[in-house]
Amino acid sequence: MPLRRIFAITSILFLAVLVVSPLKNALRPYRGFQRAFARLGASRAKSMQAAKAYQQQPVAIHQIWLPDFENRVDRCTTCHLGVQDASMAGAPEPFRLHPASFHTPKDSGRFGCTACHGGQGLATLEKDAHGEVPDAESPMVPLKFIESGCGRCHASEHVAGAATLSLGRVVMERNGCYACHTVKGHESFRSEAPPIEAVALKTGGEALRRWLKDPKTVDPNATMPRFQLSPSEIDELSHYVFSLASSRDLANRVQAASAEPAGDVAKGKAIFAEARCISCHTVEGKGNGSAPELSKVASRASAGWLLAFIRDPHAFNPRTRMPQFNFSADEARHVVAYMESEFKDFDAPKEILDPIRVNQTLAAKGKTLFRQKGCFACHAPGAEVDRLGPALDGIGDKRAASLDFGKRTDISRTLPAWLEAKVQKPGSFQDGLKMPTFTLSPKETQAVVTALLSLGAKPVPQPYRPVSAVRPSLLPGGTVGALMDRYRCLSCHQIGDRGGDISTAPLTAEGSKVKRDWLVDYLVLSFTIRPILTDRMPVFRMTRDEATQIAQAFETFYLDSGIPEDPYAGQPATSKDPVEGKRLYDTLGCRACHILGSGGGYYGPPLTEAGTRLKPGWTYAWLKGPQKWRADVRCPNYGLTDADALRLTSYLDTLVKSSTASKAKRGGTR
Amino acid sequence: MKFRFQILGPILFLLVAGACSRHKAAAPAVPQPEAAPAAEAPVVEAPLSYELRLGKGVYQHYCQTCHGETGAGDGFNAFNVDPHPRDLSDPTFQKAKTDADLKDAVQRGGVGVGLSPLMPPYGKTLSTAQVDEVVLYLRTFKKTEP
Numbered sequence: 001m002p003l004r005r006i007f008a009i010t011s012i013l014f015l016a017v018l019v020v021s022p023l024k025n026a027l028r029p030y031r032g033f034q035r036a037f038a039r040l041g042a043s044r045a046k047s048m049q050a051a052k053a054y055q056q057q058p059v060a061i062h063q064i065w066l067p068d069f070e071n072r073v074d075r076c077t078t079c080h081l082g083v084q085d086a087s088m089a090g091a092p093e094p095f096r097l098h099p100a101s102f103h104t105p106k107d108s109g110r111f112g113c114t115a116c117h118g119g120q121g122l123a124t125l126e127k128d129a130h131g132e133v134p135d136a137e138s139p140m141v142p143l144k145f146i147e148s149g150c151g152r153c154h155a156s157e158h159v160a161g162a163a164t165l166s167l168g169r170v171v172m173e174r175n176g177c178y179a180c181h182t183v184k185g186h187e188s189f190r191s192e193a194p195p196i197e198a199v200a201l202k203t204g205g206e207a208l209r210r211w212l213k214d215p216k217t218v219d220p221n222a223t224m225p226r227f228q229l230s231p232s233e234i235d236e237l238s239h240y241v242f243s244l245a246s247s248r249d250l251a252n253r254v255q256a257a258s259a260e261p262a263g264d265v266a267k268g269k270a271i272f273a274e275a276r277c278i279s280c281h282t283v284e285g286k287g288n289g290s291a292p293e294l295s296k297v298a299s300r301a302s303a304g305w306l307l308a309f310i311r312d313p314h315a316f317n318p319r320t321r322m323p324q325f326n327f328s329a330d331e332a333r334h335v336v337a338y339m340e341s342e343f344k345d346f347d348a349p350k351e352i353l354d355p356i357r358v359n360q361t362l363a364a365k366g367k368t369l370f371r372q373k374g375c376f377a378c379h380a381p382g383a384e385v386d387r388l389g390p391a392l393d394g395i396g397d398k399r400a401a402s403l404d405f406g407k408r409t410d411i412s413r414t415l416p417a418w419l420e421a422k423v424q425k426p427g428s429f430q431d432g433l434k435m436p437t438f439t440l441s442p443k444e445t446q447a448v449v450t451a452l453l454s455l456g457a458k459p460v461p462q463p464y465r466p467v468s469a470v471r472p473s474l475l476p477g478g479t480v481g482a483l484m485d486r487y488r489c490l491s492c493h494q495i496g497d498r499g500g501d502i503s504t505a506p507l508t509a510e511g512s513k514v515k516r517d518w519l520v521d522y523l524v525l526s527f528t529i530r531p532i533l534t535d536r537m538p539v540f541r542m543t544r545d546e547a548t549q550i551a552q553a554f555e556t557f558y559l560d561s562g563i564p565e566d567p568y569a570g571q572p573a574t575s576k577d578p579v580e581g582k583r584l585y586d587t588l589g590c591r592a593c594h595i596l597g598s599g600g601g602y603y604g605p606p607l608t609e610a611g612t613r614l615k616p617g618w619t620y621a622w623l624k625g626p627q628k629w630r631a632d633v634r635c636p637n638y639g640l641t642d643a644d645a646l647r648l649t650s651y652l653d654t655l656v657k658s659s660t661a662s663k664a665k666r667g668g669t670r
Numbered sequence: 671m672k673f674r675f676q677i678l679g680p681i682l683f684l685l686v687a688g689a690c691s692r693h694k695a696a697a698p699a700v701p702q703p704e705a706a707p708a709a710e711a712p713v714v715e716a717p718l719s720y721e722l723r724l725g726k727g728v729y730q731h732y733c734q735t736c737h738g739e740t741g742a743g744d745g746f747n748a749f750n751v752d753p754h755p756r757d758l759s760d761p762t763f764q765k766a767k768t769d770a771d772l773k774d775a776v777q778r779g780g781v782g783v784g785l786s787p788l789m790p791p792y793g794k795t796l797s798t799a800q801v802d803e804v805v806l807y808l809r810t811f812k813k814t815e816p
Contacts, residue, residue, distance in 0.1 A: 099724060100797055587781065589780065593735075602750050603735050634731065637794040
């Protein structure tokens, strides 16, 4: 009898269990979301039919399965139902349409959600999917670092549409992170810091001590970070620097230069302005800021060194980004005379540039410090490439539990928070850490953390790697390569995905863009193309012969196959109609931004001599879609037909410099 | 028999308890449409919504050079442009134009809507979403005290 009773009770219990499970499923929150979404969709729908479609959607789990992409299963769209639904723009969360970017919302099916956002794709409960899961395998990426997702696939320095990520990568390169940390693709990185042997030629004991204490207070543009050095350590390092013997040749050059008579200050001022030094340097904060602030430089560097350096910067520092300026002997003297008269720190003690009388014991201690603190990573990167910091590859996938938070109990225990604190105040984790302090702005910190989070532990599968649109071409070899290196084209311009960000004109397709004769003239005596830009191409004083060689090389190496050599080929002859082109120029309103003749806007490049500068093939290709050549350019795509674009091109091509025009009339060639 | 109860009892209890437990049975919050700011609080200080921030980005990149930071038509390029750009912060203008009008003007340009050609068409440069965002942002312009 008791056995039967037990049997009865267990049966009832099991029945109850069976009822509970479907009940539990029926009460899952996503079902409520899906019903709410159906109501919202129906209320927003434009037609009865569309409204019905919303209401007829069955309630079910939605998922994106990506077998090719690490076998991802993202069920986020079970609740985030409107990510691809255009009628859900501005709808309340979780139904809102995903903001538009290069891949979103259209490519959601290709990338899923967790590829960029992190989180647990399989979970269908808010708390599990993107709540605070301690030590989650794939934690949510805070939105301010979301561009790290772009960087997982796009490994190039500049990623179009991802400004923060690109800035982060630039900041990392500029601050020399790769000198201490290995990162794939940057193995050959060399800091542009001056070789340590030559420092004693340049500066004095007191100036060096001030610099070592905090480089940024001496020069706000300095890229050298602040090391935690005690006064005695600073002293030891200074003695070590002055104990090093620099090359005899350089020492002689500095000595000879210091013995030269002083130049003319007024002339030097004019040359300083004309050479456009502040396209890279700053003077009292005015200028580009990617090279040292000059307003007190004469109290950091001796007059002899300045003169010898300006004449041949690459002899003193082969890695400097400063180009060679071909000043004559007198001109260089004038420039230095101007700098000596204006760019002094008048509060500094007189003996700031006096050398140190070396104490060998201190120097020996300094030598040890130089190794211990890792100074050699930037200042003596010779054969011994020794990255003393940990490798950064894969840091974006580090588990929070494996991080040492040390004394930082004030921050949340997540990887992004750890990285942010580490980048801002590396010394705050514990005492005696080697990493120095880089004084980065909040924006730069955000960018660097974004770039770091983009360094995933494993490479993305082949189908997800972007096809490189730009050739990773760098300088050509031979004499032209040497010339381009001499004038350091890549310090400002980009070629492929490498180069500086000072110029807005990449050289990747320059050979297809500008006419050779114009380029030669421009290289010999460069001028302002777009009047609103403050950073302008310096006047290098290169010879016409050098300019011709460079221009010829551009026409050989830096071409784009998408730009036709002769845009009129194969087109009806009526397309070449400058009169109709002029009419188009007026009706399209080009003059809102471009100066032509005496009138027009101040934004784009003046077109008065467009035909002298630009090849018709380029003009045509540009008119057909400016954004293809520069993604963020303001010039709108007018959607011109081939024929109209050609007519406009033929008009612009007639706008030539008057002297060239007269030459053309005489039967000269163009 | 008692012995069996002692074993079965706890097991059953666990089974039942396990089946009944579930994650926070929060009633699915039916999202309420964000309440429109009822009172015109200080607009300048209110943080912009996500869409407005996107619209502001588009505006600053493409429009501000002529239409100016506050939409007053006083961008640095405005004075080279004749007729001058429209004062977008003008209340009568704001009232006269529907969102569709503004969107049309941005997409088809001045020529498209029968005005000066100096306003270029951005329909083939900006996505529809970007145009919507920038129109949304245009609506935040208020005349500042003259």
